[in-house]
Amino acid sequence: MSSPDSTPTAPAAVDATAPMPATRRALLTGALTGGAALAAAGYSPAAWADEDVQRGTPGRRIRVTVLGTTDLHGNVYNWDYFKNAEFDNKTHDDIGLAKVATLVKGVRAELAAKRNPHPVLTLDAGDTIQGTPLAYYYAKIKPIGGDVVHPMATAMNLVGYDAAALGNHEFNYGLDLLRTFEDQLDFPLLGANAVDPATKRPMFPPYVIKRYRVGRGRTLTVGVLGLTNPGIAIWDKANVEGKMEFPGLVEQAQKFVPIMKKKGCDLVIVSAHSGADTSSSYGDALPFPENAASLVAEQVPNVDAILVGHAHKEIPQRFVRNAETGQQVLLVEPYYWGMRLAVMDFVVQETYSRKGRLKWVLVSSGGQVLNSNTVEEDAEVAAALREQHDTVVGYVNSVVGTSVSELRAERGVVEDIAIMDFVQYVQAGAVKAGLTGADAALPVLSIAAPFARGAVFPQGEVSVRDVAGLYIYDNTLLGVRITGKQLAEYLEFSARYFKTVTTTTAPVGEVTNAVTETAPNGTPDYNFDSVAGLDAPLTYDIDLAQPVGSRIKNLAYDGTAVTDDQQFVMAVNNYRQSGGGGFPHVPTAPVVYNRQNEIRQLLIDWVLEHKVIDPAEFASVDWRLVVGGEPLTVTFPAG
Template sequence: MPEPATRIRPMGRRAVLTGGAAAILAAAGFTPAQAATGRSAGKATGEPTYTLTVMGTTDLHGNVFNWDYFGDKEFDDTQHDDIGLAKIATLVDAVRAERGRRNTLLIDAGDTIQGTPLAYYYARVEPITKQRIHPMAAAMNAIGFDAAALGNHEFNYGIPLLRTFEKQLDFPLLGANAVDQRTGQPAFAPYTVRTVRFEGARPLKVGILGLTNPGIAIWDKANVEGQMTFPGLVEQARVFVPRLRRAGADIVVVSAHSGADTSSSYGDALPYPENASTLLAEEVPGIDAVLVGHAHAEIPQRFVTNKETGAQVLLTEPSYWGRRLSLIDLDVRWSGRQGWQVVAKRSQVLKSNTVPEDTEIVALLKGDHDKVVTYVNSPVGTSKEAMSAATARYEDVPALDFVNFVQAKAVKDALAGTADAELPVLSIAAPFNRDAAIPAGQVSVRDVAGLYIYDNTLLAVRFTGAQLKDYLELSATYFKQVTGSGPFAPDDVTNAPTPTAPSGTPDYNYDVVSGLDAPLTYDIDITKAPGQRITGLAYGGAPVGADQVFALAVNNYRQSGGGNFPHVSTAEVIYNRQVEIRQLLIDWVSAAGEIDPVAFSSVDWRLVADGTPVVIEG
């Protein structure tokens, strides 16, 4: 593909800030001592020094407003953070007012169009078209982004919808390592060059390289196989950073949808690490700063030494959902012999919970938001009893039984009339959302969707009893090893740290398995070491044989290797219609009209200590 043209960035909108930019920034945690602006005399050369500020967001996941669609209320969490682009817009306007619009850039590190009912609605219920603009595109255009990198979740709804979204943007969507399988060239613009014109100075050319996550090849295999490949971040940066420098870039900033700390949730299923931003900074010369994404971490400032040049590369990550805005400050100085040189670097993050939502963004997208609120609150059926997922991570509850029942029933129905019709069907589900609850009485779309907060699709694979035992043992590493049967607090037994999850195994990597036509029963002995915990594994009351064959209903994330569960990614796929599980749940309730837990709920697994049930309180 042709190289992207150098662009002069537009000035964008002008905002009115109530209370003044300085006050807004101070409330958001801005540290003036870290961020000299404008220009000052160079100490050594007498040449003036200018400050370029690159603002960054990442992992916005369809959040425009500070709103919890599943809770039908203003968003809040234990840290009382706020979220959404409407909040970010206020911070961006304050930075531009304080620094001067011409001295700033605004970029994003991916995962933009998936993650909320707002994003789902405009991908599946009322999909975007040439005439119907995606709310995230409308918001980002209005705020005036200069570039954004592709995230892995950009591919969840398929390449055609992604291309429609791309065309709606007033700025480039970058992905140097999203490669067209036919041509071997990037399928999206690999980079862009922005020209910054400081007052009274020569133009400064800023190269922005976009890199996405190699895991797309696994997680969205059904959407990208045969069309795109996703080589490693380091490998593609080695090609395109020198190319950017040859194109005249004085500064190179990488927007990378890849976490800072080198690791992979997919193990060795790919030759490229999932989280590679530090590796990128260490191994590829010529990078000045990296805006980090994907890991949902907060990194105000981190310096990494490039192994070849010894240069200090600056990394920052602004959390996720619009909780934070990263500020990267690069002090630059011009000399006739060396051109523009970076003489100092620093970064920080600003909190969005101290500022109001931008009124322009609110006015622009309130109609879209209200339409989605109406959709998620519309009734879809009733439930005879209330069901909660609050304790699903440590005890068998009807809420997860319901998810497994619907998944297994869909697979059984699809296999009818095939050679696999007689296989006993099992299903896996994870406690994705501790706040999920189905009320007794009328049930809304929002209630049902809260049980399954991800846009995963359903598959089924052929699985043996021996493979099932291995799978359950891996799942059971979620629990901490204890002595005795308790009582314990929930946090004393759950979210165990592991080598691949040093901060604790997330709830979504704990799977429970249920049978459809007969119960699958097992105990998890958490006094035993990981790998030796599953006891009494039985189907229909009989011990599961190593060679016994099942149809196992799984989501596409698991089947593609997410979580690095054994066997499932290499098992034969016997069902895959790319139907979203959340929509299956909604459709089932709509068709049945009533949820009756008696029809699918039973206690089939439990935590034990040498055969004695573990007591968990709190």
């Protein structure tokens, strides 16, 4: 770990002096190597930067490069654990830090071959230790600690990161595991806006300062500020409430950037686990926006660039004008899962202050992203994690039971289907078994969202990965008490997922993923909840010919219309109960069940115990889509 900078205003900041890379290594393997492999990945050597360096008279000019990743989500290899095959998608992207490592080392080698001093930093913008069975296994099945090192820690240390910002998913497994992961890293985890509730001081280093020797008696100082997502206070409330607070990105950047400049930072780079386009999935539950990177650029002076994360978007280069200084601040976001590597180039020029002190000023900047699907995995990273990977592959392919018939999830976005009923049934059953007192006499309902359209339980043997592929998030189960009126309003909110439809037959693309004020790119599947009853059916129609807010029709429990004051217990996940998605009532409803049981593990345990998945035990059609009261037929593309 780098040494701490123990100033009163930034007690946990990190300040280190880094030597310049001196030698070029042959790093790239496969059919294409060296510059050819980088060119195939989309690397343009930023000729404009070299030209700007050459024009550096009378003041000397230096080029600085920042390499960046984000939202790796536990992906080391180009592997889909749920399909037990190499990862592939419609655009044939590859994933994984092993491939990104090849790009990182390749760019470093190219730049090290240049004559001029050329500082290179490698950063990450968060969401590292959650998202794959590989990450889950070493958080829950065989938790890290002692001789057990998190695979992402091993891989990132081998790549040689300089710093990483905290992502919201870093908090999914609790603070103890996060601190253990932090201890296993050779670089700091930054979080200027993860603060102590009492002192309001950061509980992680807010920034790191790197000083590069760029000539005789000359030092270039680069500061990296780390910012995470305020939504952690909602999404992981059970893990952080009373232990940590998460003020806004703009507010904390306004506090720490001046400190970094005072400490001599010639360049200030922000690594932010926050999207570029301002929005918040949690509505007005917090005063701070979820996606605020562009606001930091616009409102905080002296920020030179932002490595953007969280939104899972690809932004090769975007400039945002700072309202106070007029500076054009560079934003780059390298997609997610290791599909891309961000490359940000800067040219700084030597100048002198009025007091005669040497300093550097930014002359020009630009960004690009490299595609990891053109290179081979880095052999060093791939070899280091192979044993852990093989262990997890064996785990996810172990058989836990059998299914009487094939159950598919694709149509769960438009129909009440058996595989979704399975989730409802297990959740509601677990909550009912844990109720006590008067709550034990109430009807139990359950919510579920279609997380993975491609999930399938095959007829015959069902493995861990089959079940985990249906429930892909590490959510925990809670039970809350609600009224019939609140239930109806919850369902109306959920029905915003659908577009208005006026015909009784429509393709799926014209039915689902409606654009709303909080979902400008379309409502994601995970924000469509259906609700089911355990001991009796909860039935309702969703009339898509009606305006939003008036779509739920014929709502009944056990054949009798639901009344406003009728009471239910509803099984929900921690994301919903803490406000995720902005659904009404559930975040403020009395919690009557909370054993911190992970829903995915409950599903796996149910299959292990019962051995057979038989839809006859739990499946029924209790809700449907209609248009003007007539059933809606939704068509899907062939194949």
